[in-house]
Amino acid sequence: MSGIDITLLLIFASVNPFAVLATVNKSGCSSLQPKNAALAFIAAGALLLATTFATDGFLDALQLQPETFRISAGIVMAVTGGAFMFFGPFSYPIGEGWWRALFPIGFPLLASPAVFTAVLTRSADAGEGQTILALVIVVAVAAFVLSALAGRFVYIVSALARLMGALLVFLAVGLITDGIHAI
Amino acid sequence: MITAAGLTLAVCAVGIALLRVTVASPERCPEITPDALEASAIASAVWIEVAQYPDGRYVYEFDRKTDGLSDDYNVVRHAGVTMSLYQAVALGDQERLQAADLGMAWMRENLIEHADWVALRNPDTGLVKLGASSLMLAGLNQRRFATDDPIFDDLMQQLARFLVVMQLPDGAMLNYWNPRTGSPDPTVRSRYATGEALWALAQMHRHFPNDGWDEPSWRIADYLSLYRDEAEGLNFPPWPDQWAAYSLAEMGDWPLKDHHIEYARALAQRFGFLVRVESQRTGGAFNEALHGVPTRAAGLGTWVEGLTSMWRLSRTDQRLSSLESKIAERAICGAGILASRQVTVGEGAFWSSPALVEGAWFRDDITRMDDQQHALSGLALTQVILKLWEGTP
Known part of the structure; x- marks a missing residue:
């Protein structure tokens, strides 16, 4: 797998903004407070950006080749995607208070383990530049989805979250296969 | 909220x-220097020499716990071990020539003649197996390459003619010649012998470019690249065939066609994956339960041989040049693992027959001659890569 298109798809499907929105909808909040939403995006973005830059050191510390990490990343994504597909969006209590922007919105909804592994594997394989560009685009799209669709089309959003989960499983299988077929 | 956070973190922690402990366990590639690699290769070659009988045969299997030698013998492996010694000579270790020639002498005494060809037969069973003659010829090719000595040229031609007799129209090779019927056994193919025959014939084309050895070679190469795995029911293709890898590297400047290159790429990927998996095997009950028992040297050695061949091809053929550094990395990793598992002089001293322990690779206290064969070939060939790698700024 190579190219910005795959990086974008992997990170977007991993973030799954429809699932984040569906979780917010499920919690009974009609929408997030703008300040909290901004804080959640900044926190998640900062974490993922740091992860991008720390990829080489992280894989070295784990003593893992990028090709082998691809398989692990694929498994994490497949499990996450499968969970969305079969069980629907996660349920978390979401209310007011800045800390709720960090948990659960920042982590684990926006910056989920699947997103971390997507960022790590793409950063290792495609480079930091491409990964950062993809992150910026995905975060912007996710912010748009969350603001534009908040409290609306609840059933459609929930269905889209499951569909995105299916896409994530599909991509994850490709990633695992790629890791096995790599030198 | 605290409960939700705790539960989330717990699930993540368990997943991590x-x-x-499974797919993301550490991949350990022991550091190895060119000198250490050379010492390891020499130690395995010395084991083969120590284990050689005066008639040219080698100790087939040795159990260090019981100090017992096996009564079994395998002619194909004899030819392989001898070929490996010639490879070492071709790579600059001239001291191995005498032992290799002694091993060759035993084979020359066990030839069967028919029509215009000769083949190596098993003196105990009378069986004429293609692989034995292929590896004998491969050994002679290496000898010719190392010494430029034409003394065995006629023998090489005769052996090569036997190989061609064993070829089917689809390029595949039959495994047995039946001395009773005076014809090949049409029912048995071999996953090993086809690649071995290709390597021997492809090298023949290097030494005798006007004799037409390239034609049967192309047919085998096509069969291996396009049909073999399916025709012979080999699961999880491509089957990691280091003989095919040697052959493709040998044919690199003919040049190869696109489907051969795709096959070579798939082989490189398979060898690389296998070495990565092996690097996660560290032994011990827990690790073995999750990752399997460390592969014996006869297996790991073949993967390293395959990688070194694919490395050579990646330097010859532009279509694979992007893989060169990764292939080199994996070959060096595999060689490092091999060297780290070899019994050292100090470790060997504790056993009853240290000379048959030092420089060898054991599993369940048993070593077989092809453990040293494939390890020697893999280590000696990786030296070329490592020296270049270390010399590269």
């Missing part, structure tokens, strides 16, 4: 831990 599970991954860490």
Whole structure:
């Protein structure tokens, strides 16, 4: 797998903004407070950006080749995607208070383990530049989805979250296969 | 909220831990210097020499716990071990020539003649197996390459003619010649012998470019690249065939066609994956339960041989040039693992027959001659890569 298109798809499907929105909808909040939403995006973005830059050191510390990490990343994504597909969006209590922007919105909804592994594997394989560009685009799209669709089309959003989960499983299988077929 | 956070973190922690002990466990590639690699290769070659009987045969299998030698013998492996010694000579270790020639002398005494060809037969069973003659010829090719000595040229031609007799129209090779019927056994193919025959014939084309050895070679190469795995029911293709890898590297400047290159790429990927998996095998009950028992040297050695061949091809053929550094990395990793598992002089001293322990690779206290054969070939060939690698700024 190579190219910005795959990086974008992997990170977007991993973030799954429809699932984040569906979780917010499920919690009974009609929408997030703008300040909290901004804080959640900044926190998640900062974490993922740091992860991008720390990829080489992280894989070295784990003593893992990028090709082998691809398989692990694929498994994490497949499990996450499968969970969305079969069980629907996660349920978390979401209310007011800045800390709720960090948990659960920042982590684990926006910056989920699947997103971390997507960022790590793409950063290792495609480079930091491409990964950062993809992150910026995905975060912007996710912010748009969350603001534009908040409290609306609840059933459609929930269905889209499951569909995105299916896409994530599909991509994850490709990633695992790629890791096995790599030198 | 605290409960939700705690539960989330617990699930993540369990997931990370599970991954860490399974697919994401550390890949350990022991550091190895060119000198250490050379010492390891020499130690394995010395084991082969020590284990050689005066008639040219080698100790087939040795159990260091019982100090017992096996009564079994395998002619194909004899030819392989001898070929490996010639490879070492071709790579600059001239001291191995005498032992290799002694091993060759035993084979020359066990030839069967028919029509215009000769083949190596098993003196005990009378069986004429293609692989034995292929590896004998491969050994003679290496000898010719190392010494430029034409003394065995006629023998090489006769052996090569036997190989061609064993070829089917689809390029595949039959495994047995039946001395009773005076014809090949049409029912048995071999996953090993086809690649071995190709390598021997492809090298013949290097030494005798006007004799038409390239034609049967192309047919085998096509069969291996396009049909073999399916025709012979080999699961999880491509079957990691280091003989095919040697052959493709040998044919690199003919040049190869696109489907051969795709096959070579798939082989490189398979060898690389296998070495990565092996690098996660560290032994011990827990690790073995999750990752399997460390592969014996006869297996790991073949993967390293395959990688070194693919490395050579990646330097010859532009279509594979992007893989060169990764292939080199994996070959060096595999060689490092091999060297780290070899019994050292100090470790060997504790056993009853240290000379048959030092420089060898054991599993369940048993070593077989092809453990040293494939390890020697893999280590000696990786030296070329490592020296270049170390010399590269």
